[in-house]
Amino acid sequence: MPTRTAAQQRAQARAEYDAFLASCPSRQLLDRISDKWVALVLAALGSDGPGRPGHDRADAPPAMRYSELARRLTGISQKMLTQTLRSLERDGLVIRTVTPTVPVTVTYELTDLGLSLHRVVRGVKEWAEAHLDEVRASRERYDTARPPG
Amino acid sequence: MPTRTAAQQRAQARAEYDAFLASCPSRQLLDRISDKWVALVLAALGSDGPGRPGHDRADAPPAMRYSELARRLTGISQKMLTQTLRSLERDGLVIRTVTPTVPVTVTYELTDLGLSLHRVVRGVKEWAEAHLDEVRASRERYDTARPPG
DNA sequence: CAGGATCCCGCTAGATACTG
DNA sequence: CAGTATCTAGCGGGATCCTG
Numbered sequence: 001m002p003t004r005t006a007a008q009q010r011a012q013a014r015a016e017y018d019a020f021l022a023s024c025p026s027r028q029l030l031d032r033i034s035d036k037w038v039a040l041v042l043a044a045l046g047s048d049g050p051g052r053p054g055h056d057r058a059d060a061p062p063a064m065r066y067s068e069l070a071r072r073l074t075g076i077s078q079k080m081l082t083q084t085l086r087s088l089e090r091d092g093l094v095i096r097t098v099t100p101t102v103p104v105t106v107t108y109e110l111t112d113l114g115l116s117l118h119r120v121v122r123g124v125k126e127w128a129e130a131h132l133d134e135v136r137a138s139r140e141r142y143d144t145a146r147p148p149g
Numbered sequence: 150m151p152t153r154t155a156a157q158q159r160a161q162a163r164a165e166y167d168a169f170l171a172s173c174p175s176r177q178l179l180d181r182i183s184d185k186w187v188a189l190v191l192a193a194l195g196s197d198g199p200g201r202p203g204h205d206r207a208d209a210p211p212a213m214r215y216s217e218l219a220r221r222l223t224g225i226s227q228k229m230l231t232q233t234l235r236s237l238e239r240d241g242l243v244i245r246t247v248t249p250t251v252p253v254t255v256t257y258e259l260t261d262l263g264l265s266l267h268r269v270v271r272g273v274k275e276w277a278e279a280h281l282d283e284v285r286a287s288r289e290r291y292d293t294a295r296p297p298g
Numbered sequence: 299c300a301g302g303a304t305c306c307c308g309c310t311a312g313a314t315a316c317t318g
Numbered sequence: 319c320a321g322t323a324t325c326t327a328g329c330g331g332g333a334t335c336c337t338g
Contacts, residue, residue, distance in 0.1 A: 017278040020189065022224025029284060030277040031185040036176075039183050040169060066300050075171025077332055082301060092287025103299040104338080113283055120272035127269050128179040129166040134262055135178060138241025215320055226312055231321065252319040253318085 032091070037076060037084040039121050044072045045094065045110045046118035061118075063097070063109035093117060181240070186225060186233040188270050193221045194243065194259045195267035210267075212246070212258035242266060 017026035032038070046061055064072075070081055085108055088094040093114030099105040110118060166175035181187070195210055213221075219230055234257060237243040242263030248254040259267060 017281050019274050019277055020193070020221055020223060025285075026278045026281045027185075027224075029281050030188060030274055033273060033277060034183050034185045034188050036180040036183045039179060044169070070300095072169055074169060075176075078301070079333090080331065083331090090288055090291040091284045092291075093284075098300095101299090104301095106300060113280060113287075116280070117276055120269070120276050123269035123272065124182060125168050125179055127266055128168055128182060129175045131262060131265070132166050132175045132178050135240045135242075136174075138262075139239055142239040142241075219320095227321070228313090229311065232311095247320095250319095253321090255320060 040073050042118040043125050061110040063107040066106050189222050191267040192274050210259040212256040215255050
């Protein structure tokens with residue numbers, strides 16, 4: 001009888017990388033994906049169903065145009081949007097498709113790898129939306145307990 | 150017959166906040182929790198079981214001392230550790246406990262709210278560790294396809 | 299339409315020194 | 319031990335102008 005379960009062994013076998021260690025390259029990757037714009041872009045590209053009406057296939061991640069993303073992510077600068085999308089493309093999380101119309105049409109869609117990250121990262125956005133009130137209440141308590149001065 | 154399922158209605162009812170909107174306060178909260186150090190601190194405080202041996206209760210989130218956290222999160226500066234912990238405390242995600250020994254002992258532990266965030270954020274760290282190889286391969290392909298120059 | 303290039307400011311993260 | 323205080327360099331990120 002083993003001291004570890006099969007699930008634990010699997011988890012450990014996969015974890016040759018440890019983001020707790022500054023020297024581990026997974027630390028830098030964690031830094032990259034722990035980003036507001038990454039979360040929002042992935043959320044936009046991964047959301048299907050009622051939140052995003054009018055897309056073609058119901059089961060596949062919808063492709064979105066650059067301008068669509070820019071409209072969806074209010075307040076993002078074109079620089080940050082482009083930069084984020086390039087980074088995601090380089091990391092294999094999104095596919096960039098250029099259609100030579102005039103003017104040119106560029107669409108972005110999640111890869112399978114990007115979809116897998118979307119599934120975990122969407123939770124962060126949803127958590128923020130769901131628990132904002134509790135966080136605000138806590139801040140108010142904290143700030144009134146020790147007045148800022 | 151409703152056009153939306155009960156689950157969809159619930160999700161929408163909760164989502165009075167929308168982080169896609171720059172004006173929505175949940176956007177700022179998303180920005181705060183989309184942070185490398187937040188992810189790592191929560192991961193450290195939330196991890197129980199074989200990853201962190203020697204804690205007292207097996208089911209409760211373990212309390213950790215400041216120095217323990219500093220040792221675990223290699224490369225973090227004391228400034229960032231303190232700052233991150235203060236922010237998490239203010240937001241109601243961790244509890245800071247001061248024990249008047251000499252020298253003083255300070256421990257941190259997750260609140261229920263913090264535990265709920267930990268459950269979603271732990272996935273991000275694990276994703277980075279699990280998929281780093283794929284990301285690296287993608288980067289190499291991308292960079293060789295278009296040489297940096 | 300979908301960016302590329304450039305300028306520039308602000309704030310943040312790190313290093314260092316000091317303390318109850 | 320667990321911080322606080324101060325300084326500074328660096329760069330993240332916005333604004334603006336230009337283009338295939």
